Amino acid sequence: MRSNFLSNTEVLELLQVLVRTPSINPTLAPDASHGEEALAVCARDWLLERGVEAWLEHVATGRPNVVAQVGEGDGPTLIFCAHIDTVSTEGMNIPPFEPLVEGDRVYGRGSYDMKGGVAAAMVAAAALKNQDLAGRVKLALVVDEEHSSIGADHFVANHTGDACIVTEPTEGRLILTHKGFVWVRLTTSGTAAHGSRWDLGVSAIGKMGNIIAGLKRFDQEELRQRPRPRPSPDVGPASLHAALVKGGVGISTYAPSCELQVERRTLPGETVEGVVEELERIVARSGEEARIEAFFDRQPLVCDPGSKLASCVRDSAIAELGEAPEETGVAYWTDAAIFAAAGIPALNYGPGGDGAHAAVEWVSLCSVVSTAKVLAEAARRFCY
Ligand SMILES: [Zn+2]
Incomplete structure (x- = not known):
């Protein structure tokens, strides 16, 4: 029986499996694409093997979201959202699907944008499984963020929640607003x-x-x-x-x-x-x-810095990492705005690395582990 889901070894193992499984957005690259299905199946099975209730929800042909749930209480529901599609490998000059590890860096297409965030959300859910939450944590591992976000649209049309943390890479910053x-x-x-x-x-x-x-x-x-x-x-x-x-x-x-x-x-x-x-x-x-x-x-994203969600993530980062995260706004758009537009307060908090959509892409393993720890702690605080 595995017990420490939040260890570097466990997180690295999962991250490598995710990077090895191509999930290029089929709308962006119809010829090179593998679609998101193989990755969705792999994520669902990983969760099921660890006792987390998980299933696929079909958004379009060959394009399922993975949805999972931990806890059965009537308390608040916190959603962790991450997109499972990536952009194409065009122009890359590292092997895109062989997750080379160098020090703290894990390389590969999607490692940074955003399979690191997918891994963080998954291990946090697994770690919360036996924790007697008064509320629930839902995972929304969605397709198509890199094109038109049909995955996030589908999720909010079929699920509710009280708040959502999107785990796009933010270098450990709390992103509360964007255009x-x-x-x-x-x-x-x-x-x-x-x-x-x-x-x-x-x-x-x-x-x-x-x-x-x-x-x-x-x-x-x-x-x-x-x-x-x-x-x-x-x-x-x-x-x-x-x-x-x-x-x-x-x-x-x-x-x-x-x-x-x-x-x-x-x-x-x-x-x-x-x-x-x-x-x-x-x-x-x-x-x-x-x-x-x-x-x-x-729509743009606006999350109140004084909201319960922002406080929970901020306080969890302080508790787990010893310092308050930088709080900032960014120019680019994210799926968080889809949750906010559906009436679910949302923000972005995720790992660090570099090379989104670029020739060389990597994510910091330590930052993925830290993100997972902060997510798990935020859920304990939010779902009381
Ligand atoms: Zn992304």
């Missing part, structure tokens, strides 16, 4: 005509050019300078960029239409409607007309 984003499509119309007929043709691409210039000016001169209601902790300025453009039908034809996709990173408090109105003003100011349509958005 959201809105994706917007702008379409201009021109008048198709033979390329020689300057007297008839109007290029939709030319119109879009004026809009793009206006967007760039707005981003640099207004948006990023705008005094902002500072969430605590700060997440930096809002921003936007022209991300994708397509238009035209041939070299000798005035372009009848042009489509631009703009990504706008939003601050807490900003709305989709507000972003669209702002874009309408920029288009009008550039003297053009365009159809504007927001087609996808994710």
